[in-house]
Amino acid sequence: xxxxxxxxxxxxxxxxxxxxxxxxxxxxxxxxxxxxxxxxxxxxxxxxxxxxxxxxxxxxxxxxxxxxxxxxxxxxxxxxxxxxxxxxxxxxxxxxxxxxxxxxxxxxxxxxxxxxxxxxxxxxxxxxxxxxxxxxxxxxxxxxxxxxxxxxxxxxxxxxxxxxxxxxxxxxxxxxxxxxxxxxxxxxxxxxxxxxxxxxxxxxxxxxxxxxxxxxxxxxxxxxxxxxxxxxxxxxxxxxxxxxxx
Numbered sequence: 001x002x003x004x005x006x007x008x009x010x011x012x013x014x015x016x017x018x019x020x021x022x023x024x025x026x027x028x029x030x031x032x033x034x035x036x037x038x039x040x041x042x043x044x045x046x047x048x049x050x051x052x053x054x055x056x057x058x059x060x061x062x063x064x065x066x067x068x069x070x071x072x073x074x075x076x077x078x079x080x081x082x083x084x085x086x087x088x089x090x091x092x093x094x095x096x097x098x099x100x101x102x103x104x105x106x107x108x109x110x111x112x113x114x115x116x117x118x119x120x121x122x123x124x125x126x127x128x129x130x131x132x133x134x135x136x137x138x139x140x141x142x143x144x145x146x147x148x149x150x151x152x153x154x155x156x157x158x159x160x161x162x163x164x165x166x167x168x169x170x171x172x173x174x175x176x177x178x179x180x181x182x183x184x185x186x187x188x189x190x191x192x193x194x195x196x197x198x199x200x201x202x203x204x205x206x207x208x209x210x211x212x213x214x215x216x217x218x219x220x221x222x223x224x225x226x227x228x229x230x231x232x233x234x235x236x237x238x239x240x241x242x243x244x245x246x
Contacts, residue, residue: 035061035141045136047072047093047121051114058141059106066143068109069097072117073137078130088134093120099146099237101246103218153177160241168193178216179204182231218246 037054039045045053051072062068072093079086095116098109125132154171161167170180171194180196183204208227212220221233235246 032144033061033142035143036138037141038138039136047074047118047133047136048114050136050139051117054139055110058139059110061141062100062106062109062143064100064102064104065146066100067097067146068100068113068141068143070095070113070117071140071142072121073140074121075134075137076124076131077134078132089131090137091124091131093117093124095120099239100143101218103221103246158238161238170194170196172196175215176204178214179207179209182207182233186231 035058037057039050058070073090074093075088076091077086077088095113098113100106100109121133153173153175154169154177156162157167157169168181168184170177170184172180180200183200184193187200187203209224210227212223212227216224218235221235225231225233236243237246238244
């Protein structure tokens with residue numbers, strides 16, 4: 001079968017599957033949202049196939065500038081060795097919270113979230129509890145608005161980072177924070193490194209920002225790199241005393 005026909009067939013199957021998904025939404029002041037996808041009809045899913053079937057609909061609910069986690073609710077079963085009776089109970093299997101930014105690849109995000117959920121379920125089955133998968137109850141998608149550290153003007157560093165004494169926190173009052181950070185990185189000084197001086201402004205003039213609007217967005221970092229090929233920029237995020245690459 002040609003690839004185009006194969007892709008069309010897969011999409012048609014996905015559309016039919018999604019029509020069988022019942023969707024619910026709960027919201028708190030538009031900031032925190034929970035979306036629930038429940039299987040309906042008579043389709044029997046295993047965890048992996050269910051997470052694959054709901055992917056497109058789930059990703060449509062995940063917006064940028066949010067933190068997201070997913071929770072798979074499944075019925076698990078085991079046999080009581082003393083009575084021989086089968087027990088069925090609902091259990092939850094969770095991913096970790098992940099930050100969704102403009103630069104986030106949502107397909108990779110979904111792969112990571114589902115991998116964590118399936119790993120959580122596998123650990124539950126393998127820890128000697130005797131529970132095995134029975135059926136899918138629902139998938140809950142939790143999102144909460146995320147506001148990163150100010151990328152425009154000066155703001156005090158979190159105490160954990162300030163104590164490291166390893167960061168230069170440029171004390172700008174305009175929207176060109178990224179520009180002054182790059183200029184300082186290229187022109188280090190031993191004293192008053194956080195100050196926006198006349199010399200620093202002069203040193204920032206050769207930087208090429210053609211077509212880039214400041215304050216800088218993550219999606220424009222690659223463009224800046226192409227305009228300034230001699231400069232490599234790494235961007236890191238910070239949360240809960242954890243530094244991670246963005």
